[in-house]
Amino acid sequence: MAEKTHAASGGLIRYLVVxxxxxxxxxxxxxxxxxxxxxxxxxxxxxxxxxxxxxxxLAQRIHTAGYDQPIIVQYAQYLGQLLxxxxxxxxxxHQPITTVLTTYGTATxxxxxxxxxxxxxVGIPLGMLAAFIRDRWGDAVLRVxxxxxxxxxxxxxxxxLKLVFSIWLHVLPVAGRASTTVELKMxxxxxxxxxxxxxxxxxxxxxALPDVLQHAILxxxxxxxxxxxxxxxxxxxxxxxTLNTGYIDAARSRGVGEYxxxxxxxxxxxxxxxxxxxxLQIAMLLGGAVLTETTFxxxxxxxxxxxYLQARDFVAVQGIVALLAVxxxxxxxxxxxxxxLIDPRVRx
Amino acid sequence: xxxxxxxxxxxxxxxxxxxxxxxQSVGVQRFMLLVGVIITLVYILVALLAPVIAPYRFNQLQDxxxxxxxxxxxxxxxxxxxxxxxxxxxxxxxxxSQTALMAIVAxxxxxxxxxxxxxxxxxxxxxxxxxxxxxxxDAIYAFPSLLLAIVISIMLSRGQSSLWSGIxxxxxxxxxxxxxxxFRVVRSEVVRIKAEAYVESAKVIGxxxxxxxxxxxxxxxxxxxxxxxxxxxxxxxxTLAGLGFLxxxxxxxxxxxxxxxxxxxxxxxTAGIWWTALFPGLAIVLLALGISLLGEGLNDLADPRLRRRxxxxxxxALELEA
Numbered sequence: 001m002a003e004k005t006h007a008a009s010g011g012l013i014r015y016l017v018v019x020x021x022x023x024x025x026x027x028x029x030x031x032x033x034x035x036x037x038x039x040x041x042x043x044x045x046x047x048x049x050x051x052x053x054x055x056x057x058l059a060q061r062i063h064t065a066g067y068d069q070p071i072i073v074q075y076a077q078y079l080g081q082l083l084x085x086x087x088x089x090x091x092x093x094h095q096p097i098t099t100v101l102t103t104y105g106t107a108t109x110x111x112x113x114x115x116x117x118x119x120x121x122v123g124i125p126l127g128m129l130a131a132f133i134r135d136r137w138g139d140a141v142l143r144v145x146x147x148x149x150x151x152x153x154x155x156x157x158x159x160x161l162k163l164v165f166s167i168w169l170h171v172l173p174v175a176g177r178a179s180t181t182v183e184l185k186m187x188x189x190x191x192x193x194x195x196x197x198x199x200x201x202x203x204x205x206x207x208a209l210p211d212v213l214q215h216a217i218l219x220x221x222x223x224x225x226x227x228x229x230x231x232x233x234x235x236x237x238x239x240x241x242t243l244n245t246g247y248i249d250a251a252r253s254r255g256v257g258e259y260x261x262x263x264x265x266x267x268x269x270x271x272x273x274x275x276x277x278x279x280l281q282i283a284m285l286l287g288g289a290v291l292t293e294t295t296f297x298x299x300x301x302x303x304x305x306x307x308y309l310q311a312r313d314f315v316a317v318q319g320i321v322a323l324l325a326v327x328x329x330x331x332x333x334x335x336x337x338x339x340x341l342i343d344p345r346v347r348x
Numbered sequence: 349x350x351x352x353x354x355x356x357x358x359x360x361x362x363x364x365x366x367x368x369x370x371x372q373s374v375g376v377q378r379f380m381l382l383v384g385v386i387i388t389l390v391y392i393l394v395a396l397l398a399p400v401i402a403p404y405r406f407n408q409l410q411d412x413x414x415x416x417x418x419x420x421x422x423x424x425x426x427x428x429x430x431x432x433x434x435x436x437x438x439x440x441x442x443x444x445s446q447t448a449l450m451a452i453v454a455x456x457x458x459x460x461x462x463x464x465x466x467x468x469x470x471x472x473x474x475x476x477x478x479x480x481x482x483x484x485x486d487a488i489y490a491f492p493s494l495l496l497a498i499v500i501s502i503m504l505s506r507g508q509s510s511l512w513s514g515i516x517x518x519x520x521x522x523x524x525x526x527x528x529x530x531f532r533v534v535r536s537e538v539v540r541i542k543a544e545a546y547v548e549s550a551k552v553i554g555x556x557x558x559x560x561x562x563x564x565x566x567x568x569x570x571x572x573x574x575x576x577x578x579x580x581x582x583x584x585x586x587t588l589a590g591l592g593f594l595x596x597x598x599x600x601x602x603x604x605x606x607x608x609x610x611x612x613x614x615x616x617x618t619a620g621i622w623w624t625a626l627f628p629g630l631a632i633v634l635l636a637l638g639i640s641l642l643g644e645g646l647n648d649l650a651d652p653r654l655r656r657r658x659x660x661x662x663x664x665a666l667e668l669e670a
Binding site for chain 2: 160168
């Protein structure tokens with residue numbers, strides 16, 4: 001990512017170390033940003049309770065929580081907490097933020113994985129097709145489709161899919177992650193993973209997995225098409241780019257067919273930018289997950305974030321957003337490492 | 349969007365940024381660009397003329413013949429039906445283009461100015477500040493903008509927005525994410541350009557830093573910006589809508605906003621009432637489509653790998669016939 005100009009030809013190990021160390025300033029910058037954005041105009045207790053409590057009680061609560069100290073002192077304390085892995089405690093129901101993550105994070109993870117699967121299945125073949133028939137009308141249609149995929153707000157595509165498939169056609173469930181009976185069975189498991197795909201298999205009930213998957217279809221498609229649009233565009237542009245290079249001409253002159261040229265020769269190099277973009281997509285998926293989970297009542301981190309928003313628990317909101325910042329930084333690190341393992345040019 | 353110093357041919361019309369690209373383009377690319385331009389222009393017109401063309405005010409609940417019915421299906425008096433509260437869907441959808449346009453203008457101006465200036469100075473002067481800015485921008489630009497928007501809107505408005513604070517929450521949060529994008533693009537161009545011979549020649553003949561920066565470097569480093577500007581614009585009004593959908597949006601009495609109306613439409617959909625969700629949603633999609641087509645069209649023409657020229661287009665046509 002950063003500092004390419006100062007790169008020495010140190011090889012993979014050096015790259016891994018440098019890239020790993022970069023996580024820390026990234027996290028530091030993001031939590032600092034969130035902290036000051038939240039605090040620059042006041043404290044979260046006044047923001048949520050101001051006008052609803054008598055002034056002296058409000059002042060008392062602010063004092064107890066330490067929000068009357070100078071902002072720099074609070075900031076130092078906050079960083080100290082974070083170093084101990086403590087992201088704070090929700091104000092409304094006194095849950096540690098890390099508990100919120102471990103309880104609901106698996107649901108969001110599961111949704112993100114489903115969405116990525118949809119994105120790959122839809123985006124990559126269509127992108128190759130668009131590159132193959134480029135600058136004809138079919139290509140124009142595919143490009144408009146890509147724009148529609150990523151420019152349609154999730155809450156609208158979600159509502160439309162719900163209206164058509166759940167309300168009008170009655171073929172898919174309206175909301176939730178599983179039927180009540182299946183959820184009850186999964187709660188009886190000794191160590192539920194929280195990943196319903198796995199838990200449903202462990203119940204031993206043959207109807208459990210289809211039920212879980214049926215509930216996942218609409219949220220996964222809603223969130224997945226967003227990324228599918230980006231993939232379509234990216235694959236198209238990159239395959240067209242590689243199709244213009246000399247080695248493709250060489251392969252063509254050896255008699256390799258156009259179909260094989262696009263799907264093999266031009267596609268492989270085009271994969272690398274896609275892997276890099278997946279890292280950025282994680283951020284979009286997390287933002288999108290808030291809206292998707294709200295639309296489909298999918299009880300993950302995003303749904304919880306919205307729940308705390310409605311409860312005006314801004315301490316919880318700050319905690320969850322800071323935690324998501326850390327997750328984004330770590331995931332981007334992992335993606336960069338994968339990209340470096342695949343493509344030697346990425347390494348410093 | 350500074351015009352690239354083009355060869356002086358034709359009238360002044362040939363130098364207006366988007367028109368110039370339209371003249372250069374051919375075939376499918378020209379069609380897509382043209383559609384984008386038309387949709388965008390229509391929205392600007394609708395936003396300006398909303399008070400004239402909308403049948404009612406966005407916050408109107410009754411007229412001479414009495415109070416509007418709630419959740420009424422589309423009819424002659426309410427072409428797109430009414431919401432559960434009794435607002436006219438057509439009027440609110442039209443008026444909301446004003447709100448969206450304001451968010452777009454605010455977000456693009458803020459991010460463009462800050463991002464380009466930072467990129468320009470950072471890339472040109474280098475030094476430790478440059479390195480710090482690079483790390484900071486790398487850290488921020490991968491962050492989900494909607495989450496930032498939530499945080500900012502809480503603090504700007506305590507969760508209940510007037511028109512102004514709602515728009516600023518969307519515009520500021522989008523700027524936080526887009527400043528790094530402008531910064532990265534402009535900075536890398538500046539780093540490349542400052543080593544070019546014409547910059548050195550300018551220095552040799554005694555041009556000061558200010559003149560070199562703003563006359564020579566700036567002009568040549570903003571060519572790739574139109575695409576980012578269009579992405580920035582789409583994200584700006586969609587973030588505003590996202591905030592509205594999460595209930596952090598603008599109160600219906602102070603302005604019309606598509607996201608707020610869609611949030612109210614969630615429960616309607618379960619009851620089979622489709623018109624309250626469909627029309628504001630389509631309004632968002634169409635505007636996003638128009639601006640994106642505009643952006644992709646401009647990008648195609650700026651990227652020689654993707655550009656088609658007339659001669660090539662002829663070849664392609666021959667291939668098709670063969």
